[in-house]
Amino acid sequence: MTGLRVLLCAALCAGAPLAGAADFTWSGPSGGAALLPAEQAFAMQPVTWANGRLRLDWNVAPGYYLYRDRIKVDIPGDPPGAGRLELPPAQPHKDEFFGETHIYRGHLAVRYVPPAGQFPRTVEVTVQGCADRGVCYPPLTRTVAVQQTSSIPAGR
Amino acid sequence: MARIVRLFSAAIVAGVVAGATGFALYRYVGPSSGSSSSAPAASATTVALADITFTGLDGQTHRLADWHGKLLLVNFWATWCAPCRVEIPALVAAQKKYGARGFQVIGPAVDDPAAVRAQLGELGIDYPVMTGTPEEMIRTMGALGNDPGALPFSVLIGADGHIITNHLGAFSAAQLDTLIREHLPPQSA
Numbered sequence: 001m002t003g004l005r006v007l008l009c010a011a012l013c014a015g016a017p018l019a020g021a022a023d024f025t026w027s028g029p030s031g032g033a034a035l036l037p038a039e040q041a042f043a044m045q046p047v048t049w050a051n052g053r054l055r056l057d058w059n060v061a062p063g064y065y066l067y068r069d070r071i072k073v074d075i076p077g078d079p080p081g082a083g084r085l086e087l088p089p090a091q092p093h094k095d096e097f098f099g100e101t102h103i104y105r106g107h108l109a110v111r112y113v114p115p116a117g118q119f120p121r122t123v124e125v126t127v128q129g130c131a132d133r134g135v136c137y138p139p140l141t142r143t144v145a146v147q148q149t150s151s152i153p154a155g156r
Numbered sequence: 157m158a159r160i161v162r163l164f165s166a167a168i169v170a171g172v173v174a175g176a177t178g179f180a181l182y183r184y185v186g187p188s189s190g191s192s193s194s195a196p197a198a199s200a201t202t203v204a205l206a207d208i209t210f211t212g213l214d215g216q217t218h219r220l221a222d223w224h225g226k227l228l229l230v231n232f233w234a235t236w237c238a239p240c241r242v243e244i245p246a247l248v249a250a251q252k253k254y255g256a257r258g259f260q261v262i263g264p265a266v267d268d269p270a271a272v273r274a275q276l277g278e279l280g281i282d283y284p285v286m287t288g289t290p291e292e293m294i295r296t297m298g299a300l301g302n303d304p305g306a307l308p309f310s311v312l313i314g315a316d317g318h319i320i321t322n323h324l325g326a327f328s329a330a331q332l333d334t335l336i337r338e339h340l341p342p343q344s345a
Contacts, residue, residue, distance in 0.1 A: 034304075035304040035306055035324065036304065037303070037304050037305070038304070038305065038306075070236075095238050096238055096239070096242050097238035097239075097241045097242050098238050128236065130237075130238070130239075131306065133325065134239045134325045134326060135239060135304075135306035135307060135308070135309075135324055135325050136234075136236070136237040136238065136239060136240070136306060136307050137304070137305065137306050137307075138234065138266045138290035138293070138294060138305060138307070139236075139290060141290075
């Protein structure tokens with residue numbers, strides 16, 4: 001069986017010189033683990049509807065952050081920016097180029113009151129953020145279904 | 157024994173296919189007009205460098221093959237990306253310093269053309285800039301090895317059309333200078 005393993009290894013390694021012929025190397029930003037895809041770095045939770053407003057939650061991975069001023073929520077069919085977005089206090093952040101900005105880390109919960117005040121079946125959400133390792137992600141826009149719940153628990 | 161031989165044969169095929177796919181993905185396929193090119197063709201599921209196109213601010217389509225023969229730095233950036241903007245002065249300086257020696261920067265922006273056009277002067281960019289939607293650019297960057305789709309992202313392509321290296325995050329001026337000097341094409345007499 002050991003002989004078989006050696007044969008398999010030798011066979012699989014046969015393709016390696018071809019792959020390496022392009023002189024392709026990777027040099028990512030410094031530090032540890034691989035960079036997360038945006039969907040994992042800024043993991044969005046199910047969007048819920050209760051008491052005439054939407055609740056949207058994200059779990060922002062450690063080492064990543066979302067810009068407060070780049071969160072957009074719209075209901076498809078409504079004029080952009082027509083509803084009321086309720087954001088929690090954000091952390092001040094000194095950006096190396098944009099100066100003083102505000103960001104969110106960890107868990108983020110925002111609320112959105114649609115202009116018509118009626119239950120929307122879907123919602124279009126855009127966020128944009130960066131990693132502390134010195135890279136930023138393009139705006140991430142998703143259209144997600146809204147789940148109807150009886151009420152938003154107190155303190156949420 | 158026959159089973160071992162079958163397994164061995166299958167593993168050889170898998171290894172060669174994997175290697176050839178990687179090679180086809182990153183090997184520069186020369187201009188399509190070149191009928192004598194011996195470069196392997198990219199399969200339907202891979203992207204050859206020469207097939208990558210961008211739309212310039214002038215509305216014209218640009219192919220990476222347009223810069224064949226130069227040491228080409230493809231720098232993906234955006235106006236909304238702070239580390240990208242921090243890096244730009246080093247890119248502008250490198251273009252100025254090494255442009256006459258066969259070095260070229262191009263800047264595909266994951267951005268709106270109007271936003272880019274409005275900020276070119278402020279940023280001092282004097283090399284070719286293109287734009288594309290996040291979806292298009294993320295797909296292109298993914299083909300070039302940037303799976304997370306983050307910015308800034310640079311790919312250095314040699315004068316022979318091979319990818320020399322890629323880099324996620326901003327280059328420092330010193331890093332960039334060293335890299336360019338290592339890979340500048342030989343100067344003609």
